[in-house]
Amino acid sequence: MDVALREIAAQLGGELIGDGELRISRIGTLEGATPETITFLSNPRYAAQLAGSSAGCVIVGPAQRDAAIARGAAIVADEPYLYYARLTQWWARRTRRGAAAGVHPSAVIDATARIDPSASIGALCVIGAGAAIGAGTRLAPRVTVGDGCRIGARCLLHSGVVIGADGFGFAPHDGRWEKIEQLGAVRIGDDVEIGANTCIDRGALEDTVIEDGVKLDNLIQIGHNVRVGAHTAMAGCVGVAGSATIGAHCTIGGGAVVLGHLSLADHVHISAASVVMRSIRQPGQYSGVFPIDDNAAWEKNAATLRQLHTLRERIRVLEKMQSENKRQP
Amino acid sequence: MDVALREIAAQLGGELIGDGELRISRIGTLEGATPETITFLSNPRYAAQLAGSSAGCVIVGPAQRDAAIARGAAIVADEPYLYYARLTQWWARRTRRGAAAGVHPSAVIDATARIDPSASIGALCVIGAGAAIGAGTRLAPRVTVGDGCRIGARCLLHSGVVIGADGFGFAPHDGRWEKIEQLGAVRIGDDVEIGANTCIDRGALEDTVIEDGVKLDNLIQIGHNVRVGAHTAMAGCVGVAGSATIGAHCTIGGGAVVLGHLSLADHVHISAASVVMRSIRQPGQYSGVFPIDDNAAWEKNAATLRQLHTLRERIRVLEKMQSENKRQP
Amino acid sequence: MDVALREIAAQLGGELIGDGELRISRIGTLEGATPETITFLSNPRYAAQLAGSSAGCVIVGPAQRDAAIARGAAIVADEPYLYYARLTQWWARRTRRGAAAGVHPSAVIDATARIDPSASIGALCVIGAGAAIGAGTRLAPRVTVGDGCRIGARCLLHSGVVIGADGFGFAPHDGRWEKIEQLGAVRIGDDVEIGANTCIDRGALEDTVIEDGVKLDNLIQIGHNVRVGAHTAMAGCVGVAGSATIGAHCTIGGGAVVLGHLSLADHVHISAASVVMRSIRQPGQYSGVFPIDDNAAWEKNAATLRQLHTLRERIRVLEKMQSENKRQP
Numbered sequence: 005m006d007v008a009l010r011e012i013a014a015q016l017g018g019e020l021i022g023d024g025e026l027r028i029s030r031i032g033t034l035e036g037a038t039p040e041t042i043t044f045l046s047n048p049r050y051a052a053q054l055a056g057s058s059a060g061c062v063i064v065g066p067a068q069r070d071a072a073i074a075r076g077a078a079i080v081a082d083e084p085y086l087y088y089a090r091l092t093q094w095w096a097r098r099t100r101r102g103a104a105a106g107v108h109p110s111a112v113i114d115a116t117a118r119i120d121p122s123a124s125i126g127a128l129c130v131i132g133a134g135a136a137i138g139a140g141t142r143l144a145p146r147v148t149v150g151d152g153c154r155i156g157a158r159c160l161l162h163s164g165v166v167i168g169a170d171g172f173g174f175a176p177h178d179g180r181w182e183k184i185e186q187l188g189a190v191r192i193g194d195d196v197e198i199g200a201n202t203c204i205d206r207g208a209l210e211d212t213v214i215e216d217g218v219k220l221d222n223l224i225q226i227g228h229n230v231r232v233g234a235h236t237a238m239a240g241c242v243g244v245a246g247s248a249t250i251g252a253h254c255t256i257g258g259g260a261v262v263l264g265h266l267s268l269a270d271h272v273h274i275s276a277a278s279v280v281m282r283s284i285r286q287p288g289q290y291s292g293v294f295p296i297d298d299n300a301a302w303e304k305n306a307a308t309l310r311q312l313h314t315l316r317e318r319i320r321v322l323e324k325m326q327s328e329n330k331r332q333p
Numbered sequence: 334m335d336v337a338l339r340e341i342a343a344q345l346g347g348e349l350i351g352d353g354e355l356r357i358s359r360i361g362t363l364e365g366a367t368p369e370t371i372t373f374l375s376n377p378r379y380a381a382q383l384a385g386s387s388a389g390c391v392i393v394g395p396a397q398r399d400a401a402i403a404r405g406a407a408i409v410a411d412e413p414y415l416y417y418a419r420l421t422q423w424w425a426r427r428t429r430r431g432a433a434a435g436v437h438p439s440a441v442i443d444a445t446a447r448i449d450p451s452a453s454i455g456a457l458c459v460i461g462a463g464a465a466i467g468a469g470t471r472l473a474p475r476v477t478v479g480d481g482c483r484i485g486a487r488c489l490l491h492s493g494v495v496i497g498a499d500g501f502g503f504a505p506h507d508g509r510w511e512k513i514e515q516l517g518a519v520r521i522g523d524d525v526e527i528g529a530n531t532c533i534d535r536g537a538l539e540d541t542v543i544e545d546g547v548k549l550d551n552l553i554q555i556g557h558n559v560r561v562g563a564h565t566a567m568a569g570c571v572g573v574a575g576s577a578t579i580g581a582h583c584t585i586g587g588g589a590v591v592l593g594h595l596s597l598a599d600h601v602h603i604s605a606a607s608v609v610m611r612s613i614r615q616p617g618q619y620s621g622v623f624p625i626d627d628n629a630a631w632e633k634n635a636a637t638l639r640q641l642h643t644l645r646e647r648i649r650v651l652e653k654m655q656s657e658n659k660r661q662p
Numbered sequence: 663m664d665v666a667l668r669e670i671a672a673q674l675g676g677e678l679i680g681d682g683e684l685r686i687s688r689i690g691t692l693e694g695a696t697p698e699t700i701t702f703l704s705n706p707r708y709a710a711q712l713a714g715s716s717a718g719c720v721i722v723g724p725a726q727r728d729a730a731i732a733r734g735a736a737i738v739a740d741e742p743y744l745y746y747a748r749l750t751q752w753w754a755r756r757t758r759r760g761a762a763a764g765v766h767p768s769a770v771i772d773a774t775a776r777i778d779p780s781a782s783i784g785a786l787c788v789i790g791a792g793a794a795i796g797a798g799t800r801l802a803p804r805v806t807v808g809d810g811c812r813i814g815a816r817c818l819l820h821s822g823v824v825i826g827a828d829g830f831g832f833a834p835h836d837g838r839w840e841k842i843e844q845l846g847a848v849r850i851g852d853d854v855e856i857g858a859n860t861c862i863d864r865g866a867l868e869d870t871v872i873e874d875g876v877k878l879d880n881l882i883q884i885g886h887n888v889r890v891g892a893h894t895a896m897a898g899c900v901g902v903a904g905s906a907t908i909g910a911h912c913t914i915g916g917g918a919v920v921l922g923h924l925s926l927a928d929h930v931h932i933s934a935a936s937v938v939m940r941s942i943r944q945p946g947q948y949s950g951v952f953p954i955d956d957n958a959a960w961e962k963n964a965a966t967l968r969q970l971h972t973l974r975e976r977i978r979v980l981e982k983m984q985s986e987n988k989r990q991p
Contacts, residue, residue: 031845032867089833092843092866099845100809101791110770112439112456112474127770127788128804130456130474130492133430144827145770145788146806148475148492148529151429162827163788163806164859169473169491169529172550172568175418179582180564181548183526185421187360187428197841200806200827200861201493201881203529203551203569208421209361219839221830222861223530223883223901225552225569225587235838239830240861240883241901241919243552243570243588245605253837258883259901259919259937261570261588261606275631276903277919277937279588279606279622292625293937295635296950302933304642306953312641312970313962318648319976325655326983441768441785441803459785459803459821462759477804477821477858480758498802498820498858501879501897504747508911509893510877512855514750516689516757530822532858532880532898537750538690552859554881554898554916572881572899572917574934590899590917590935604960608917608935608951621954624964633971641970647977654984 005029005099009061012042013079016090018063022077026060031088031095034059045072046085063087103142114151132168138194150206156194156216164201167192171205171212171228171246184208186228193217199224199240208246215252233270334358334428338390341371342408345419347392351406355389360417360424363388374401375414392416432471443480461497467523479535485523485545493530496521500534500541500557500575513537515557522546528553528569537575544581562599663687663757667719670700671737674748676721680735684718689746689753692717703730704743721745761800772809790826796852808864814852814874822859825850829863829870829886829904842866844886851875857882857898866904873910891928 010024032041034050037059044063045054054062054071061077062068063084072078081087103124107113111129119125120139129143132151137143141159149155150168161167168190174181188207192214198204199222204212207229214226215234225243226232232244233252242256245264250256254268257276262268266280271287274280278292297305308315339353361370363379366388373392374383383391383400390406392413401407410416432453436442440458448454449468458472461480466472470488478484479497490496497519503510517536521543527533528551533541536558543555544563554572555561561573562581571585574593579585583597586605591597595609600616603609607621626634637644668682690699692708695717702721703712712720712729719735721742730736739745761782765771769787777783778797787801790809795801799817807813808826819825826848832839846865850872856862857880862870865887872884873892883901884890890902891910900914903922908914912926915934920926924938929945932938936950955963966973 083833083835085833086835086840089831089835089840089842092845093841095845096843108770110439110768112437128457128475128786144806146475146786146804146824148473150492160828163808163824164493164530164822164861166475166492166529166551169551170489170526172528172548173418174548174566175412175414177412177415177418180524180546181566182415182418183422184418185425187421187424195838197828199830200824200863201530201552201822201859203493205529205551217838219830219832221883221885222824222827222863223552223859223881225550227550227569237832237839239903240885241570241899245568245587258903258921259588263587263605274625275628276921278625280625281622282625289628290625291628291631291635292623293631293635293939294623294950294952295639296932296936296938296940296948297639299933299947299949301639301642302949302951305638305640306949306951308641308645309638309963309967310953310955310959311645311963312966313959315645315648316966316969316973318652319973319980322648322651322655322980323976326980329658329987439768441766457786457804475804477802479821493822493859495804495821495858495880498880499818499855501857501877502747503877503895504741504743506741506744506747509853509875510895511744511747512751513747514754516750516753530859530881532822534858534880552881554879556879556898570899574897574916588917592916592934603954604957607954609954610951611954618957619954620957620960620964621952622960622964623952624968626968630968630971634967634969637970637974638967640974644974644977647981651977651980651984658987 005095006040007098009042009077009079012091012094015094016087018079018081018087020077020079021069021073022061026077028060031091032059034062042079042091044084044088044091046083046088063091108145117149120157126163135168144200150190152189153191153206154189155192156196158194159192159196159198161198162200162202162222165198166201166203167198168206169203171208173208173228173246188212188228190214193234196220202226204230205246221258227264239276334424335369336427338371338406338408341420341423344423345416347408347410347416349406349408350398350402351390355406357389360420361388363391371408371420373413373417373420375412375417392420437474446478449486455492464497473529479519481518482520482535483518484521485525487523488521488525488527490527491529491531491551494527495530495532496527497535498532500537502537502557502575517541517557519543522563525549531555533559534575550587556593568605663753664698665756667700667735667737670749670752673752674745676737676739676745678735678737679727679731680719684735686718689749690717692720700737700749702742702746702749704741704746721749766803775807778815784821793826802858808848810847811849811864812847813850814854816852817850817854817856819856820858820860820880823856824859824861825856826864827861829866831866831886831904846870846886848872851892854878860884862888863904879916885922897934 009026013020029040034053043059064072107125108127114133124142126145136154138157153168170186173184193216202224204226205228217235219237221240227246229247236254238256239258241259251270259277262280267283275291338355342349358369363382372388393401436454437456443462446464453471455474465483467486482497499515502513522545531553533555534557546564548566550569556575558576565583567585568587570588573591580599588606591609596612604620667684671678687698692711701717722730765783766785772791775793782800784803794812796815811826828844831842849869851874860882862884863886875893877895879898885904887905894912896914897916899917902920909928917935920938925941933949
């Protein structure tokens with residue numbers, strides 16, 4: 005693709021400064037940009053790279069306006085990262101073949117499933133009895149949507165996603181496990197994106213619920229009866245155990261684990277690889293990761309850690325002796 | 334569905350107290366139950382919710398009998414959670430279309446695979462040469478069973494499961510990795526359930542073995558030559574590295590990791606997200622997770638942790654000085 | 663299969679000592695080997711098992727030559743583990759039906775994809791527009807290769823692999839997430855192996871790159887714009903967040919997490935389940951795992967850990983008092 009800079013500004017807004025006839029053939033990063041590249045600066049940390057970039061045009065916020073103009077064409081926008089996001093969308097629509105509405109002939113669809121005519125169901129998908137797929141939703145190839153599960157509008161499910169496998173429920177009996185049939189389903193709101201090979205299990209009695217605007221990365225496990233609040237985002241490899249309730253506008257870092265039957269308030273942010281072992285009632289950032297170190301140092305610290313409560317005792321004893329010493333004149 | 338309470342008791346046993354003609358149309362939780370709902374109380378922690386529940390009938394153990402009767406109809410059973418499990422099974426048989434025996438026409442089955450006529454092979458499954466699927470076993474859509482792998486009777490494999498991919502084996506040579514062909518297979522016992530997108534690799538020389546009654550949740554990785562003992566259960570996202578031997582009747586919490594070539598005794602219970610780095614010979618509960626905290630507190634504690642062994646040294650020095658002080662009268 | 667020992671040595675080299683007419687029908691481990699078994703000893707830790715093994719022939723290094731001969735036939739090779747690897751390859755070629763070149767009729771291939779005639783595309787694979795598959799590469803059944811993604815020569819992709827799902831990129835706006843279209847692709851070198859259900863996302867602007875000889879186990883997540891250097895190996899369940907750059911000849915243990923925008927030098931080795939939170943510039947072994955313990959001990963230590971920085975303060979106070987005591991004669 006090759007467009008004049010003024011076409012971009014005409015479509016997406018912002019204040020264009022410089023040569024509107026400049027031809028742009030590529031979106032790129034500041035580093036490694038060519039004169040045909042449009043790029044963006046959203047994180048002030050990278051402001052130093054601005055002057056040295058060969059980009060044809062840089063999208064910047066008002067604070068970087070002068071610095072950007074000093075080096076060439078610029079688009080000034082209130083939220084340059086958002087502008088960049090919309091630019092990628094516009095670019096994709098112009099350069100990529102969109103997913104066609106309709107069902108790929110290789111997909112296996114139960115006769116009782118309801119699929120909106122504007123939805124796009126990719127190759128080799130399987131959609132079960134009574135399932136429903138909303139308007140404009142796209143299933144990439146090789147997605148499973150189980151019986152009775154409902155997906156809202158404008159969702160995007162990537163390859164390998166499994167919606168509505170059985171939740172993990174068993175009653176122990178005589179040293180064996182008796183299956184608890186999972187009678188609920190999965191209900192997914194609008195504008196949800198679900199990454200490759202992510203699994204969302206059906207509820208035991210009620211439905212597992214993913215609210216509007218949730219974004220899930222790849223290889224995430226959502227247990228039965230979980231509720232994920234609107235506009236919450238989770239990075240790859242997160243595991244959420246059964247019956248956890250996660251608020252709206254939360255973020256959960258990659259590889260984090262949320263134990264079952266817990267609640268997270270709205271606007272809770274969990275750092276990558278942290279394990280949530282208790283409910284969190286207050287918004288904020290929470291972490292719990294063993295700091296990485298060279299192996300020899302780790303071994304010494306880990307060995308000491310296993311005696312940590314005895315160290316505390318020894319400090320107590322020392323403190324007691326110290327205070328007794330003081331009393332003895 | 335809509336059944337009289339006495340029908341349930343007639344099918345599943347227990348002592349029915351109250352109106353046997355009561356119509357039940359739903360299984361639910363204590364909280365939010367309606368007069369048409371049958372529910373259960375197994376965890377005494379929730380006993381306080383009993384009096385306030387609007388459920389038509391509550392399944393309880395003998396200890397809760399009086400409290401249950403005081404509020405309406407009840408079924409008294411020795412193991413109410415087990416009763417509930419069997420109720421869900423009975424309910425599912427009456428309300429859901431069971432998986433039909435036979436092979437879905439879209440599945441790709443090698444001519445040399447042996448599939449019991451009572452097994453059910455879902456859409457878009459792939460079964461390799463010489464593989465065997467036992468009586469009553471069900472493969473959900475989009476399952477792979479590799480060449481030579483054998484699945485027992487009455488198993489349930491969910492969508493995306495991969496049985497018999499190559500184990501991860503390479504010999505280092507001149508800075509490269511030389512593949513070790515994985516000549517074993519996977520052997521799975523009876524009554525095993527395997528969650529969505531879980532992988533069980535084929536053995537290098539011998540088979541990887543999953544014994545009877547094992548229950549694996551979603552997105553679990555079982556490496557080559559692992560042996561999982563009978564009736565062991567693992568929650569989602571667990572990783573078991575190659576040649577680990579896990580006993581019978583173990584439980585492994587979600588996101589836990591078991592390193593390779595280790596042994597776990599029978600009745601070992603690993604907490605979620607814990608990392609098993611040495612063999613465990615004694616039954617019991619084992620844990621190892623960095624406690625989550627608000628980010629600022631975590632940062633301070635994590636920084637100190639990296640110097641933990643020096644703290645121990647400093648305590649030793651203090652103790653030594655203290656004892657020397659004592660000796661000096 | 664049943665071969666004379668001299669055939670093995672003729673094909674694979676090494677010094678054969680003993681009866682070359684001995685019939686070998688099985689490759690096995692030292693333990694449990696039969697007189698028809700050929701086995702190997704590479705780790706000196708297992709040398710004690712040598713004398714007691716019933717194996718027909720043992721592959722050993724020069725240092726074990728005498729001990730091996732004392733018990734029966736042997737093949738002496740400089741690198742016995744490498745010899746074993748090549749023996750499995752030779753064995754597999756003679757005993758297993760190789761994957762036939764060509765595309766399985768059930769696979770769904772875009773008309774614009776370029777597939778080398780010597781490549782083998784398994785059942786129910788999906789290959790997108792403009793994708794390319796190199797010579798001798800094999801896709802197991804049920805693999806997705808997205809639009810524009812390129813796989814080199816002699817690669818092996820196991821079932822459930824997803825190459826080229828969208829990277830996880832969103833711009834926050836008014837409490838919602840605005841999608842950043844992922845305009846890059848995935849570029850995979852030669853001789854790469856990718857385990858079952860592993861995902862490699864397409865880049866946001868540039869490509870995600872996996873260099874030659876990389877080996878990835880099952881259920882790994884590789885985020886967008888990641889670069890994995892040549893001959894690096896990762897065990898199962900690893901997560902690598904977006905824009906991380908991992909050097910060549912690294913190893914990453916199972917369940918480890920590498921955060922985004924970090925760099926790892928060549929020859930960095932990360933222990934299983936460790937979390938890489940900062941760039942690592944020096945080759946070496948790095949670890950960060952909470953040591954597992956019986957649950958009661960862990961609870962005490964974890965509780966103390968949450969006050970660790972206050973313990974350090976208390977030690978400081980004690981030290982200060984101690985030194986003041988000293989000054990007071």
